[in-house]
Amino acid sequence: MATAVYRGRKRVAAPDPGDRGLAYGHGLFETVLVHAHQAVWWPAHWSRLARGAAALGIGMPQREWLEAELGPLLSSAPDNAVLKLILTRGAGGRGYAADPAIEPTLVLSVHAEPPRSNGPLALRWCETRMAIQPALAGLKHLNRLEQVLARAEWRDPAIQEGLMLDTEGRVACATAANVFARIGERWLTPPVDRRGVAGVARAWVLANTPDAAEAELSPADVESAEALFLCNAVRGILPVGCLGARSWAPHPALEDLRRRLGRDEPAFAPGR
Amino acid sequence: MATAVYRGRKRVAAPDPGDRGLAYGHGLFETVLVHAHQAVWWPAHWSRLARGAAALGIGMPQREWLEAELGPLLSSAPDNAVLKLILTRGAGGRGYAADPAIEPTLVLSVHAEPPRSNGPLALRWCETRMAIQPALAGLKHLNRLEQVLARAEWRDPAIQEGLMLDTEGRVACATAANVFARIGERWLTPPVDRRGVAGVARAWVLANTPDAAEAELSPADVESAEALFLCNAVRGILPVGCLGARSWAPHPALEDLRRRLGRDEPAFAPGR
Numbered sequence: 001m002a003t004a005v006y007r008g009r010k011r012v013a014a015p016d017p018g019d020r021g022l023a024y025g026h027g028l029f030e031t032v033l034v035h036a037h038q039a040v041w042w043p044a045h046w047s048r049l050a051r052g053a054a055a056l057g058i059g060m061p062q063r064e065w066l067e068a069e070l071g072p073l074l075s076s077a078p079d080n081a082v083l084k085l086i087l088t089r090g091a092g093g094r095g096y097a098a099d100p101a102i103e104p105t106l107v108l109s110v111h112a113e114p115p116r117s118n119g120p121l122a123l124r125w126c127e128t129r130m131a132i133q134p135a136l137a138g139l140k141h142l143n144r145l146e147q148v149l150a151r152a153e154w155r156d157p158a159i160q161e162g163l164m165l166d167t168e169g170r171v172a173c174a175t176a177a178n179v180f181a182r183i184g185e186r187w188l189t190p191p192v193d194r195r196g197v198a199g200v201a202r203a204w205v206l207a208n209t210p211d212a213a214e215a216e217l218s219p220a221d222v223e224s225a226e227a228l229f230l231c232n233a234v235r236g237i238l239p240v241g242c243l244g245a246r247s248w249a250p251h252p253a254l255e256d257l258r259r260r261l262g263r264d265e266p267a268f269a270p271g272r
Numbered sequence: 273m274a275t276a277v278y279r280g281r282k283r284v285a286a287p288d289p290g291d292r293g294l295a296y297g298h299g300l301f302e303t304v305l306v307h308a309h310q311a312v313w314w315p316a317h318w319s320r321l322a323r324g325a326a327a328l329g330i331g332m333p334q335r336e337w338l339e340a341e342l343g344p345l346l347s348s349a350p351d352n353a354v355l356k357l358i359l360t361r362g363a364g365g366r367g368y369a370a371d372p373a374i375e376p377t378l379v380l381s382v383h384a385e386p387p388r389s390n391g392p393l394a395l396r397w398c399e400t401r402m403a404i405q406p407a408l409a410g411l412k413h414l415n416r417l418e419q420v421l422a423r424a425e426w427r428d429p430a431i432q433e434g435l436m437l438d439t440e441g442r443v444a445c446a447t448a449a450n451v452f453a454r455i456g457e458r459w460l461t462p463p464v465d466r467r468g469v470a471g472v473a474r475a476w477v478l479a480n481t482p483d484a485a486e487a488e489l490s491p492a493d494v495e496s497a498e499a500l501f502l503c504n505a506v507r508g509i510l511p512v513g514c515l516g517a518r519s520w521a522p523h524p525a526l527e528d529l530r531r532r533l534g535r536d537e538p539a540f541a542p543g544r
Contacts, residue, residue: 003289014286015294017275017379022287022358024416025297056417057424086294089420095386096416096423096447107289114367131403132439135421143415144296144368145328148361149407151368152329167404175368 002073002110007090008103009065019105020098021088025142027105028052028088033234034081034110035267037074041233044200049087052139058089058104066106073110080113080267082234088142114234120241120248121230123174125219126150126162130172130195138198147175161230163222163243166195171217177232178202180212181225182253187212188221201231208264209257227251236268237261274345274382279362280375281337291377292370293360297414299377300324300360305506306353306382307539309346313505316472321359324411330361330376338378345382352385352539354506360414386506392513392520393502395446397491398422398434402444402467410470419447433502435494435515438467443489449504450474452484453497454525459484460493473503480536481529499523508540509533 005012021027030049033040046063053060073083090102128150136143150164161174171190173179178199180187187205191214192198206212222228227248228240237258241247262269277284293299302321305312318335325332345355362374400422408415422436433446443462445451450471452459459477463486464470478484494500499520500512509530513519534541 005289015289015291017277017287017358017381019287019294020420022291022294022299022360022379023301023414024420025414026417026420027294029295056420086289088294096419098420098424107294109289128407129405131405133401133403133418134439135400136417141417142295142297143417145298145408145413145415146405147368148292148296148298148328148370152370167406 001112002076004069004073004108006069006106006108009061015105015107016091019088019091021086021105021142024096025144026056026089026098027058027086027142028056028140029142030083030085030140031232031234032083032085033113033267034074034077034083036079037077039070039074039083040265040267041200041204044203045085045233048140048198048200049085052141053087055135055139056089056141057098058087061087061104061106070108073108077110078112082111082113084109084111086142116235120239120250121160122158123228123230123240123243124154124159124162125244126153126164126175128153128164129167130164131167132194134194137194137196138192140197151175165219169218171219171222172196174230177230177235177238179222180205180229180231181217181222182227182251183221183225185211187253187257188215188217190214190217199231200233201236204261204264205231205237205257208260227254229254229257236265273384274348276341276345276380278341278378278380281333287377287379288363291360291363293358293377293414296368297416298328298361298370299330299358299414300328300412301414302355302357302412303504303506304355304357305385305539306346306349306355308351309349311342311346311355312537312539313472313476316475317357317505320412320470320472321357324413325359327407327411328361328413329370330359333359333376333378342380345380349382350384354383354385356381356383358414388507392511392522393432394430395502395512395515396426396431396434397516398425398436398447400425400436401439402436403439404466406466409466409468410464412469423447437491441490443491443494444468446502449502449507449510451494452477452501452503453489453494454499454523455493455497457483459525459529460487460489462486462489471503472505473508476533476536477503477509477529480532499526501526501529508537
């Protein structure tokens with residue numbers, strides 16, 4: 001695993017113990033699929049990072065500089081890998097008010113691609129709920145204890161993911177993916193303006209699928225859906241085979257969507 | 273500022289870039305007043321840390337070992353200082369499921385005591401709300417973006433703190449302190465089972481003041497209170513002089529409470 005840590009543009013050995021990313025989660029991250037030494041959906045990741053940085057008062061790195069720094073990391077990465085990027089408000093001071101003088105911290109690391117699952121996913125419902133917080137919803141920030149607690153609810157390796165409700169009882173997302181349900185000839189996914197993350201793969205589906213839309217979903221909506229899939233920027237579109245006792249057969253609209261994603265972005269071609 | 277970082281019991285140079293405290297805020301902190309080289313209210317801080325560690329699946333350091341490590345840090349600290357302790361789930365892996373094999377990270381740092389304010393505090397109402405999240409309420413965890421955003425709402429140095437409402441419109445706390453309001457001959461403070469932090473100073477007040485109790489408070493309750501104070505473990509009990517346009521004169525019950533705190537814990541003696 002290759003890792004590079006920067007304070008501003010200066011390469012440093014490690015994060016500072018007083019980094020605001022560690023102290024308060026005052027930062028953002030992006031998890032990017034690397035295929036054939038290229039960062040897949042990089043413009044979308046960059047845009048989301050910029051939106052989050054504006055919301056959290058963090059200066060963005062200069063794009064050309066960052067891309068030049070990424071070059072050697074990507075060219076030495078395996079054919080299929082994952083780039084993780086963390087951007088924090090930086091190190092200095094103690095207390096919630098950030099010192100305007102401190103520079104952001106950037107952590108770049110390249111990891112092996114996680115094992116690809118064979119066939120449709122097995123899901124469970126999580127008991128941990130996501131809080132309603134419009135000020136942070138949509139952002140891929142570093143305050144992820146809800147997902148950590150939800151993921152700690154099961155150890156059964158036969159279960160790949162868990163669906164989370166929000167504290168008002170509506171479906172929010174999976175711990176590390178967005179969710180779409182096939183209901184009435186449409187692909188519906190919960191809005192992310194009050195909780196959840198505005199996923200890059202989710203955005204691709206909404207932009208490239210005429211019958212996809214945002215809608216609030218109840219657990220009953222999900223369980224009675226014709227088909228269900230999860231998506232994220234590392235794994236693409238993942239059909240769900242079962243959720244607790246409910247199971248689904250492959251659905252032609254879902255197979256079609258996966259083929260279209262694979263044509264648009266070969267890194268996600270089914271069977272790669 | 274003296275700092276020591278440990279992986280398990282092993283002293284290391286710095287936090288790992290893959291630490292789960294940085295990646296997800298998977299950790300806890302304590303901010304402890306150091307007076308005459310002693311950690312004030314240490315047993316209460318230790319107990320709260322242990323409660324949080326159990327909730328977040330983090331192993332606690334062995335107490336005698338930790339106290340032995342603290343010894344040199346405290347004895348070389350200024351007469352009045354602040355000890356910050358961060359405990360995280362440790363470094364390793366990528367993804368919300370923690371690798372059971374990794375050891376917790378501990379960061380100990382000693383800081384100068386913040387400047388003591390002269391006289392009563394000036395407060396404002398914050399626009400940033402605290403989310404309702406019973407799974408995390410009460411814990412002093414590392415997911416503190418709500419406080420960061422609330423504290424970033426003002427720069428006027430004449431305003432020392434901000435009061436936050438929760439997303440349901442009830443009073444929650446200040447950005448870095450609990451709040452008590454004098455209403456009907458009692459000191460009332462919001463419960464911390466759905467949001468907020470179970471402050472160590474707050475617990476002292478509730479345990480040592482017969483007329484103190486938990487109660488939900490509306491903004492109107494606070495503004496019409498006879499007196500108001502904030503409290504935390506570094507500053508003790510801080511009378512509030514004004515909140516927006518509302519102002520308060522010194523209140524005898526509040527002066528009495530501060531004297532009693534100073535007798536119980538000399539580090540908080542008024543006028544020290």
